[in-house]
Amino acid sequence: MGNRGSPVSFSQRLQKAAKLPPRVLLARVYHKLVHRSRHVARRWQVRYFPARLSNADLLAATTLNLHNAAALAAHFRTRTSPDFFLSPESRKLLPRIFPTDESRAARLRLADDAARGCFDLLGSGPVDLGNDINWHTDFKTGTTWPPVYFADIDYSDLSQPYDVKVPWELSRAQHFVTLGQAYWLTGDEKYTRAFLAQWQSWQAANPPQVGVNWACTMDVAIRAVNWVWAFYFFKDSPAFTDDLLLAFVKSIFQHGQHILRNLEDGPIRGNHYLSDGVGLVYLGLLFPEFKEAARWRKKGLEILFGEMRHQVYPDGADFEASIPYHRLVLELFLSPILLCRRNGVSVPDDVLARLEKMFEFVLAYTKPDGTAPILGDADDGRLLRLSQPGLDREFSDHRYLLAIGAVLFNRADFGRAAGDCWEEALWLLGQRATEFRVAELPAAEPAASAHFPDAGIFVMRHAAYYLLLDAGPNGQDGNGGHAHNDLFSFELYAGDKSFIVDPGAYVYTADYRARNLFRSTAYHNTVQVDGREICPLADDALFTLTGDPTVTLHRWESTPTHDFLDVEHDGYRRLSQPVFHRRQLYFDKSAGWWIIRDLLTGDGNHQFELNFHLAAHIPELHFAPDNRPALFTAVSGTNLALVSLLPHTPPPEVWQGWVSPRYGVRQPAPVVTFRCAGEVPAEFVTALVPHPAPFPADFDWDALVEQVLARWRESPARQH
Template structure:
């Protein structure tokens, strides 16, 4: 065994921590043939299902119904929706067909013998799994309910029958992931609620058999889930067991499934959520994904009070970030992951947030029921606005500056700015103290997105490491250091102070400890100043002189270009200041840089500005700053300094003319 293999094993063990022995035993079971023993038998279990009413049988509002029928037509004519495009998988090609290569994954091979990870794999398995989550089949079931005389029911029955014939228990790539089975069970439950009484009996019986096999799979695969998937996967697997126990209440194993699922869900929930609404999922996409898991758990009934508490906090967190005002930064991993079915924009997270708020007792604006499928199909009918004693719908007007879950959001004049200071252990990127900026509703500095998990590592790491984000790097170091496709070798925490709102400016300050390790530890701080005419970033380091050189990347939105020191976005231009000698890269393949990913599996050229500096303290930004930038600690009549100590950091802002002093404390 070579040194490289030993280093890889050591890194894997370090990343897995105490769960490494259990994961090692699991991998030996797969390779040694014991999985064949574990999954032997049980493929022909029979028991009638009792679908749980998780969905409305008809939506609230004609507009939503028409949107569903239009979507159903696209499903039949163009294929299933997978990451922004329509694919033939399942509709005109077998369910094992990879949408990217149009070649089949092994159809009759036990799933544990199929290679989905090595360089020799067929393709990125996320694409075939996305089609197999069957949310589009829920759309067809809805269409069959809306239009009983239409073609929807017959085509739905054909798709379900072909799935059951082509995907016997534990055979093929679509049985590989427990989470996929759990999500499909939730989708099938909705299909049975909407159309089960009209589907052919042989189709329903086949579905019931595979649902029972899914429950068995979830139980047998618990060692892997518990050792390696203590994140959204564990919640999703637990939710799948709870749903299946409700669907088969008289099955003799149902009590065991329910008890196991509830215990797993509660244990992971305690680890997963913080009181301020953030999660260990350091990702906008996965925040929505887990939010929808909480929604399903509440709709099932009998949820502990803390489930609704965490649902409310997690929903308010995204509301504070501005999801009802338009798109927000797509931080962390993005893959359009959903538990609920919608015919709306898959990039929009607001509908899930609206449903979460409504289920927690908030009265939302009636118009939202037409705007968001999530409300129209899953929420109770809204009360009449004129009903006696009816509360006024909640409004989400935010203050000029707000903080939530380690992220600050500032609006002033034409600017909308997000400042992400903290990180989380799951699905996050190396982006502590990232600054994302909109001007007049147009993105200027944007999160670069995700690309793909299972493609070449140079693309995966090219979009998730610090070099792709608007953060400072001492001597080119990465904040977290990537390991394989999902893990990191290091951790970092960020600390955000309260916003300082002055009559003519708003200032937010934070710092992180991601580089406080190794032979040259350094803490990195950043103040963001938002005025009507400019946004400025003031950089700090403690102790000074630790780094020989500081590197900075500024990823621009694909629609923005740069000429000398001018950013051009459509008809608008803005000056870039404080980055003398900067360079730009756009669409470079080797090394991978200058790209932007709007959704999973897609990336397009975008301009990344890069700059180098030897100064520990520096000022840069966009717009027009009055006066000159002759001092690294002075800007527009204010002086900035940071007092560091073992308990955190404090930004000191001094008005030069008057001597007035403000303090922004960011404790550890």
């Protein structure tokens, strides 16, 4: 088992700092100095006076007028307020939550795996860690971090292939909820014993502020939330003795202290800072007995409501330029806001209004098959894993959010779009979700084409045809930490499957070359000029994408017969001979065809590449006969042709790329590249033509091209 690699050198840190904008550099230096000064005394305290709370200390930390540990344990075990999602009434809903023998058996299989220490996290595949789990180890590489003061741990050496997210993900303890669900389903104490054994093992290996699992406050907060859920699942178990229960409550108290002292409130506030606030809201609301709970609650609510206004655009999209992170951030807002409402805490109207907008964004980006596109970063991040429909579906299907939104905002359109994804709504909203689901929902219009002006997202859709295009900023107030070089890139679904996709994110710090490959312009469905990036990428700045290009929206219209988009960006303006990329996209709804015109203007001679990344389930593409500049898929069900509409277009190249459906997993997939070179202006005009069945051998390609050209000549694109 290896140790972490050598630390990043001082000169490397200086080089990295020199690349930052002055405002960001000064803010980070100030934050670092404050951060270091805070830790001097704490480091000394942890080393020489480690925190050991006695039962008397715990009693003294509360406002309760109790005189012994037994009374304190009885209080926490039997109290009926605050109000939580799990109650005797919610236990009665188990037959609705798990309506079939298979759904019940599937959850028990997951719980049995977790009970014996078998985990499949971040692309690891099932790994049996057994009963003696090393909580400080990246079990994918064998790297182990030392049990030292958390702020002294270096976990970001890019020369090493380890991934600190692995121990962090495991220590989020989201599987404790799965064990709790199994306990409620069966009453079998083996699940309580497994939970307690793993929790005690974690406690022994991770004293407060010691080890890598205290290094990221976001993960401390998410762990606290999952521990709270576990507490409510298991608190009535006879195996959860008074001594164990009080030890558990002590650790909850220490988590609250750690979160408040180590808020991730640096110059760039994102989902980490929001997670910190969520942990504080949970602990402040649900453990009001602690004298510090009022501070936790106050700061948590300040973060929760303030970050809704800061991190979520007025159009409802998260500001991190990532659809998977929109899903995570919506989860982060959702359950604490529901907790507030359950416990009489007022939620500002503007916060609720923006929360509803977040659901509307989910409704718009959801594909006809219920899956979500992968735009920007994706790391499988979730607050809670209350439902687990299988790894491939869990991280690509966000419709469970629509079920919750349907009940919360009385939205029939959300409810219909949610399909059968109601388990999480039943856990969080109980009988209200049951009543909403069985009610006769009023008719709702199908999801329509949409424009989200703040996020720069355009959705073209009709029946089973769907295209989502990104023309938005890099996000995070210009930092672009989770953005990719994906301006004007898009995903396309037609008939019964996705054809053109975003390749995803794959990994973060475990392989910096792979991270930047998946962030690169070439790995998106857009035009690359001279092999350069739309925004520069640096090997040592994996969570920065600066230099936001200016995007100009020339026209957007959506009618019952067609959609038309005309946008332009200046990402290549910094070249010695600047280039401007204008993309016009026409969607003929009656035919189900898309025509894309890419116009390159500016100065000089250049090399241009237009890439289309196809889904991994498209095994290969075939060229149309007689050297026509067209390719087509050959799979069951709906197929797709990619046809160049310009005369004398060279045949495209087909090569193998990669797509990453979830973190740590990549699959080979075909990529189509059209090329041209010469003096600007230059252009590509490409038709994307779905066909309801495989293309026959005698398919009339000439007739297809003529039909598409006729539609193109009549389209608004020919007028601009």
